[in-house]
Amino acid sequence: MARVSIVGLGLIGGSIGLALRQWMTTPDGRKNSFELIGYDKDGEKANMAARMGVVATVSRDFGGAVRNADMVIICTPALAVREVLTALAPVVSSGAVVTDTTSTKQQVLQWADELLPNNIHFVGGHPMAGGTGGLGDARNNLFTGATYAICPSMRASETAIEQVIMLVRMVGASPLFIDPLEHDAAVAAVSHMPFTLAATLAKVTMDSDGWSEMGKLAATAYREMTRLAEGDPIMHRDILLSNKQAVVSWLDRYVALLFDMRELIKSADPNNPNSEAAKRIEQFFTAARDEREKWLNERSGGNRALESELQNINMGNVLSRGILGGFGRKPQGK
Amino acid sequence: MARVSIVGLGLIGGSIGLALRQWMTTPDGRKNSFELIGYDKDGEKANMAARMGVVATVSRDFGGAVRNADMVIICTPALAVREVLTALAPVVSSGAVVTDTTSTKQQVLQWADELLPNNIHFVGGHPMAGGTGGLGDARNNLFTGATYAICPSMRASETAIEQVIMLVRMVGASPLFIDPLEHDAAVAAVSHMPFTLAATLAKVTMDSDGWSEMGKLAATAYREMTRLAEGDPIMHRDILLSNKQAVVSWLDRYVALLFDMRELIKSADPNNPNSEAAKRIEQFFTAARDEREKWLNERSGGNRALESELQNINMGNVLSRGILGGFGRKPQGK
The missing domain is CATH 1.10.3660.10 (6-phosphogluconate dehydrogenase C-terminal like domain)
Known part of the structure; x- marks a missing residue:
């Protein structure tokens, strides 16, 4: 089963979790085959996320949360991303997609380039919504209608980029490809x-x-x-x-x-x-x-x-449009 | 019957009118004895104010609107106040109270001092609410809970100041006496x-x-x-x-x-x-x-x-507390 890990469970990480959980059951009632796991270095926050059902599983150890993940979504403040990437490098699976949600992209792409192995696909991301709250303010529609900036690294494959676009769609946002400097x-x-x-x-x-x-x-x-x-x-x-x-x-x-x-x-x-x-x-x-x-x-x-595009997506034929194909395509029991 | 005139029917003038109209009938169903008349040099706006019922009567000529007024409330932009005071000086009744709602008080008090006759009581006012709309956005509760700054001129009598405080209370705001410079x-x-x-x-x-x-x-x-x-x-x-x-x-x-x-x-x-x-x-x-x-x-x-103070005012004993006394005290048929 494909595994998605969220590292950092504040307003952004929590809202992404709540939005993705909605996709665990398809509109026609079938179960989607992906696993959603969350981690936060603040144990209090991790407990609260577990109570809120932000993710299916909350892991108390970083390695356990990201090992065997097909996609890792880093939702920490900007400077902590460096630390997370350093900790991620020795444990992340070959071929995994790593993305972030921080507000600056050049710096993060440079860190990813320096710190992650060559076989990891880093795609920078930045949802243009959030507000000023914490985990308690997380909601599944925080990104509905928002622009979501995407800045892939040079080493990201086309498939990896497609998977991040799927993520963006699944949280209700609209992807915008943009040069990191711009x-x-x-x-x-x-x-x-x-x-x-x-x-x-x-x-x-x-x-x-x-x-x-x-x-x-x-x-x-x-x-x-x-x-x-x-x-x-x-x-x-x-x-x-x-x-x-x-x-x-x-x-x-x-x-x-x-x-x-x-x-x-x-x-x-x-x-x-x-x-x-x-x-x-x-x-x-x-x-x-x-x-x-x-x-x-x-x-x-x-x-x-x-909105009208999203309405069409919600009209039932989600799987046939391949929105979840990126996660579903992975072999089961990997 | 006491007469209150509003000059300038934008968001502020319109909202003061709508708030005062609520007082034309007392909580116990009696009619209050004051007349509410409005003027705006923009004929379109005056027509709209008439349709909205912002005041009881809309006058098409300035003299007609302010002649015999016991209180004139100037609700124009700041620089137009000078023009209004100039036009007001030869027609306003002796003993009348004149107030304004503009955002700067030193300048307005200086103009009033220069332009109005000695027997006119000028009391500068400034409701700390408004927003950015026009007459179409006027509403009777625009000032509810707002602070309303009051800067009396040297020539304003105590009674005149009391009447402006009544006006402030009647629109739901809280008076704050403050030096114009401050x-x-x-x-x-x-x-x-x-x-x-x-x-x-x-x-x-x-x-x-x-x-x-x-x-x-x-x-x-x-x-x-x-x-x-x-x-x-x-x-x-x-x-x-x-x-x-x-x-x-x-x-x-x-x-x-x-x-x-x-x-x-x-x-x-x-x-x-x-x-x-x-x-x-x-x-x-x-x-x-x-x-x-x-x-x-x-x-x-x-x-x-x-809020709790306003609730008490609304609890029925409005007239006994003298809130409307300022307007009602004037002899009828003046």
């Missing part, structure tokens, strides 16, 4: 810089002398703009370290534009909404609003297309 | 800077070469961190112009802290989560998360207290 620059802009900006806003205001009054006046907008500061500090630290160049470069571009705005605001006449500076401020906000609306419209169009 | 510095930090940061994030990413790929990877976090860019560009422009000193000063503090973070990220070793820089990054995110959680807890405590 990926890291993009997520620095739309994910890593945003959580850094949110935490900076929280810190600069809360550490100020006037905070006791400010806190009373702070409302929805402030709460929303600092929400990403809720995230796990270790996860944030690891992401920033493993994608530092791209993040620093985006922060520089951000500050340059913010400084332009500061200059415009400073130079504008408070009583004259028709001054050149006032017009440029208004244009800035008009463009930001309109471009964002365009993005939201395109995005919802894309989601609608994906 | 108010403006606080909202610069928790409201004006945040929407500037959000629009800057939207612009810097969407104008970049890589946006077509980035847009596919952008998810909930990005959407949330740019949400404030949805707001009306004129409102944003007016707020920044009328509170420019405080906003510029906060942007400078923000950039200074962001630059510290940039330096830390740049100096950290990507492979060493135990370096001094890595530790300081982790501490930064830990502090931001913990301080924000503390604020949220205090805030929800405050909201719970307010």
Whole structure:
């Protein structure tokens, strides 16, 4: 029977487990032939995952969890991936597919290249959903409709890549092939810089002398703009370290534009909404609003297309479309 | 009969109207003796407000709307308040209470001082709720549980201030007396800077070469961190112009802290989560998360207290507590 192992049972690992468990029974009631096993170095979390039924089996030892696995899904914070790959190298079966879910891809692909044997197929992955919760917030539809970035290593076979695409489909997401360099620059802009900006806003205001009054006046907008500061500090630290160049470069571009705005605001006449500076401020906000609306419209169009595709997958002919073929193809009793 | 006029029928004016209309009938079924009249210079918006029943009467001419009013509530963007005060000065009745709802208070109080006759009681107001919608999003509970800042002018009588407090209670909010300078510095930090940061994030990413790929990877976090860019560009422009000193000063503090973070990220070793820089990054995110959680807890405590107070108000003895007395006290047929 094919074996899938999840290493790291937080929000992401837990949600992947819950999503995959739904496939253990096919829509026509037959059992799918794959085994789902989970591991977390935090014993408390492993116990909780077992109680939640995130995976079929929780292993208390790393070797037992990954030995004979056909696919290993690493769902730890970024810097811990290196440790997992090091521990994985001597025990993982020849031909196995290894994938991860961390937010930076160049660094992880480099580690996989250095640390894993040549006969292991590493395919980097990154689901663009998650939020800021822990295992307790895991749910089987966390990735429904989400984009899932895929960056295969040079040594990954076509079959290995297909199997990761199947995984992506099975958790309800839409695969997007992207160059690791491009990926890291993009997520620095739309994910890593945003959580850094949110935490900076929280810190600069809360550490100020006037905070006791400010806190009373702070409302929805402030709460929303600092929400990403809720995230796990270790996860944030690891992401920033493993994608530092791209993040620093985006922060520089951000500050340059913010400084332009500061200059415009400073130079504008408070009583004259028709001054050149006032017009440029208004244009800035008009463009930001309109471009964002365009993005939201395109995005919802894309989601609608994906939803109808997923509906077709759910329409019963899952096995005939080969979605599970990748796991099912393996010889039984391997 | 006492007359209340609302000038400017957008999200805020519309929601105040809908909230006040609920008080036209008392909990024991009697009619309250006040008249609610609305005006907007945009005829389309005035028609829509009439259809929505935001006020009892919509006036097509400004003079007709504000003449003989006991209270005028100005709900326009910040810079338009000056124009409204100028138009109001020659027609407003002696002894009337004038209040506003804009996001900056020093500027508005200065205009009121310059433009209104001495016998008019100006009390600046600012409900800390709203969001980014228009009249179509107006609702009677928009301000429920919100803090409502109050900055009386030097010439406002105690009775006038009491009447504005009644207004605040009637829309379901909690009054907070605050010095206009303190108010403006606080909202610069928790409201004006945040929407500037959000629009800057939207612009810097969407104008970049890589946006077509980035847009596919952008998810909930990005959407949330740019949400404030949805707001009306004129409102944003007016707020920044009328509170420019405080906003510029906060942007400078923000950039200074962001630059510290940039330096830390740049100096950290990507492979060493135990370096001094890595530790300081982790501490930064830990502090931001913990301080924000503390604020949220205090805030929800405050909201719970307010809710129970509002429940008591709704428990039937509204008139006996004098909440409507301010409007009802005026002689009929004035």
